[in-house]
């Protein structure tokens with residue numbers, strides 16, 4: 001990487017510091033500010049890390065202005081069209097598309113880790129039946145750290161790899177069990193004769209009392225959804241996993257923290273929030289009022305599924321899902337939900353509105369994903385669970401990359417202190 005630099009000068013003291021500029025493969029250069037505090041005695045200040053890079057990464061690249069998303073250099077549109085979720089898992093983990101033999105071996109490994117410890121299944125009974133499946137996922141995935149004492153050394157690459165395989169393999173089982181528990185049905189065991197997506201569908205919707213037939217249209221749609229949600233650079237949940245595991249914590253406990261972060265409505269929880277928002281719209285005539293509320297600074301309402309920290313153009317994933325929506329609805333010969341028409345009208349009006357255009361607020365991945373989830377029968381409270389299942393490989397790939405990064409150290413941001421100046425303790429009888 002060629003080196004250039006920028007100079008920062010403190011106008012109050014005239015002191016300057018020359019900081020190296022780092023160049024990546026794509027995207028903006030980065031100013032290496034590691035020496036800033038030592039040289040100038042100051043911190044940078046960047047709430048929400050809008051202009052701050054936390055690491056070097058070779059996994060995913062997003063160009064928000066052009067609406068580009070690459071996994072290990074491959075455009076998401078090509079992977080969506082030609083690949084499978086499990087092949088994308090291999091690509092994200094190992095950096096290259098697998099050969100036939102590598103894919104066969106990887107598929108076999110994942111299949112043979114799909115069951116969870118029977119003791120773990122007893123954890124579910126402690127939850128209320130109406131517990132949100134994301135709350136259950138946070139608990140159960142964190143509890144995995146109590147079961148794998150054979151791979152506790154996160155500095156051992158073999159321990160990291162077996163943890164990666166276990167998480168990718170077990171998330172569908174844990175996700176499906178979370179759903180089965182919430183509806184009071186018996187858990188289904190994985191069937192290793194099935195593919196990754198088909199196995200999940202069967203564990204979600206089959207019952208022990210009758211055969212279950214996989215609908216190939218549903219399997220294909222879910223495979224697409226999982227590919228599109230697999231990774232997305234240093235988003236809030238990926239950064240949570242990196243920060244949590246930077247202390248050397250268990251990958252299971254760190255992924256559990258990532259699931260918690262993803263659950264927020266500003267992040268992965270938006271897919272469920274979009275549907276709840278659309279369900280609240282009884283007719284397209286209500287859309288203009290909703291748009292006005294979204295623009296009103298005194299109203300906390302935001303148009304769920306719109307806007308993105310990075311995409312200032314159409315989220316390429318939203319484009320793919322929007323097109324797939326039509327195909328899935330047609331293939332399942334289900335007439336488009338009125339909600340779908342409302343969504344299209346909402347998008348049309350928003351994209352014509354100056355407020356949205358000035359702020360470059362476009363539909364993001366969550367705006368249409370809920371439509372497909374509904375069309376393939378995924379229950380509303382499972383939308384973000386499926387997102388978490390898909391994103392587990394991204395979190396794990398980011399974790400493995402961080403653990404192999406020679407620059408890796410515990411994450412410990414600083415602050416601008418604006419609290420009380422130092423003062424002495426006042427005994428109770430002396431206080432006003």
Ligand code: SDX
Nearest residue numbers: 232235266267268270294302303304305306307308309359
């Ligand atoms: C995901 O990071 C990732 O990559 C995430 C993700 C992934 O794959 O990991 O892509 C998945 O989380 C997608 C985003 C899903 N969230 C939503 O759809 C929730 C609704 N969107 C927003 O809350 C918001 O757009 C965020 C959280 C997505 C982005 O927030 P930012 O970057 O902090 O933007 P901002 O809040 O500073 O907004 C900039 C302006 C503000 O107006 P002004 O103060 O400039 O006047 O845009 C406005 C905001 O009020 N704005 C919106 C809006 N989103 C931003 N106004 C109305 N409705 C919205 N949805």
